[in-house]
Amino acid sequence: MRQPGIxxxxxxxxxxxxxxxxxxxxxxxxxxTLEPRPAPDFTLTDMDGNRFSLSTARGRWVMVHFWASWCxxxxxxMPAIRRxxxxxxxxxPRLVLVNTAEDEDTVFSFLGAVAPDLSSxxxxxxxxxxxxxxxxxxxxxxxxxxxxxxxxxxxxxxWDQPRYLDFLRRLGD
Amino acid sequence: MERTKMPNDGPGxxxxxTLGALMVTLAAPHGQSMAAAPAVPVEVxxxxxxxxxMSAFYEARGFPPAMVARLARECFITVRIRNTGRxxxxxxxxxxxxxxxxxxxxxxxxxxWKKKWEEMNIPLASQSTFRWTLLxxxxxxxxGEVEGGNVILERTSxxxxxxxxxxxxxxxxxxxxxxHFDQLRCAGEAP
Numbered sequence: 001m002r003q004p005g006i007x008x009x010x011x012x013x014x015x016x017x018x019x020x021x022x023x024x025x026x027x028x029x030x031x032x033t034l035e036p037r038p039a040p041d042f043t044l045t046d047m048d049g050n051r052f053s054l055s056t057a058r059g060r061w062v063m064v065h066f067w068a069s070w071c072x073x074x075x076x077x078m079p080a081i082r083r084x085x086x087x088x089x090x091x092x093p094r095l096v097l098v099n100t101a102e103d104e105d106t107v108f109s110f111l112g113a114v115a116p117d118l119s120s121x122x123x124x125x126x127x128x129x130x131x132x133x134x135x136x137x138x139x140x141x142x143x144x145x146x147x148x149x150x151x152x153x154x155x156x157x158x159w160d161q162p163r164y165l166d167f168l169r170r171l172g173d
Numbered sequence: 174m175e176r177t178k179m180p181n182d183g184p185g186x187x188x189x190x191t192l193g194a195l196m197v198t199l200a201a202p203h204g205q206s207m208a209a210a211p212a213v214p215v216e217v218x219x220x221x222x223x224x225x226x227m228s229a230f231y232e233a234r235g236f237p238p239a240m241v242a243r244l245a246r247e248c249f250i251t252v253r254i255r256n257t258g259r260x261x262x263x264x265x266x267x268x269x270x271x272x273x274x275x276x277x278x279x280x281x282x283x284x285x286w287k288k289k290w291e292e293m294n295i296p297l298a299s300q301s302t303f304r305w306t307l308l309x310x311x312x313x314x315x316x317g318e319v320e321g322g323n324v325i326l327e328r329t330s331x332x333x334x335x336x337x338x339x340x341x342x343x344x345x346x347x348x349x350x351x352x353h354f355d356q357l358r359c360a361g362e363a364p
Contacts, residue, residue, distance in 0.1 A: 030317060068305065070234060101301040103235065126301020135312060136320040137305055154318045 028163045030155065036148040039064070039141065042128040044098065044121040047108055052096070052121055055147065061093035061171045062143040066129050067120075068100045069110040074138040077156035082115035084159035084168070091169045093142060100137060101126035142171065214258030215314070215350055217337060222249040222323070223361030230306075236299045240290065247281065248328040248359035253321035256314035260347055263340040264312045270336040271326055279327040283307060286325075326359070333357040 097120035140153035224245040308322035341347030
């Protein structure tokens, strides 16, 4: 009568371990897996006047992040993005910040205070942001090396936390 | 259906509506009244904003004076919605009914403002920022998701009631949520 009990316990342990490894390989909280679809391309300039087109980033994962300095969750999230960019290393997706419809001075003074090492593209009239149809601001997507939208973050996320860093590092695997 | 009431205590007041069998009203600082029920699928927080607050916000964003003046005539309520359940909760503002003095109260939709700003030749950047400050007309709130924004109502001095209805479930066929708010008031006075 004891043998099946041991078997059941071993099976339970195996299932537990399998579930754990599946969870570890899954997406962190608030990261939604999307049906892949082409990411809308855009060409914008950054605060220094450098042009960037999303299509030129093919071959590498890209993290596209829309934000505005007036948006409270954006202000809360930006320090985590800054720390993420410091911690994640060379395996990271390319980070592309897109400011929505603010002027250079506003963007410069905000990022200068909160994330001086980061630069942002300027969506001056907000049209690129509209084309991406965010659920709200902030909005973050992960675009795969083929240029397809694969993940979407729901609101601001603690990107500097280990679970999120691991997830981002694994994207390239 | 549970019901929460809010005194007219100005723009700092917060009203949090939830649905559930149990509701606990908590005393909160600064005269705020909050209600919470732990096992309910959605939280709705309503914060009336005065014309002075909204004007200051939009002026700081560089909005044209004519745009700010037009907005200051209306009644702003900042809405914050959190899906606290495990199923999708569907916001569809077409299913929300604002009323005052037993009559429907006009809610200005996005298309109204789009037309208005185009007539006034408002710069696209200001139009864009303005749109992002509005509550979405529709949104499928995922479990745990929080999104918010303003609704803009015709200004009234009368108490406002709101029937806020949500569909649930991936196909919108889950148990509907019906919330009722009373004694909501526009903050401040129109200039």
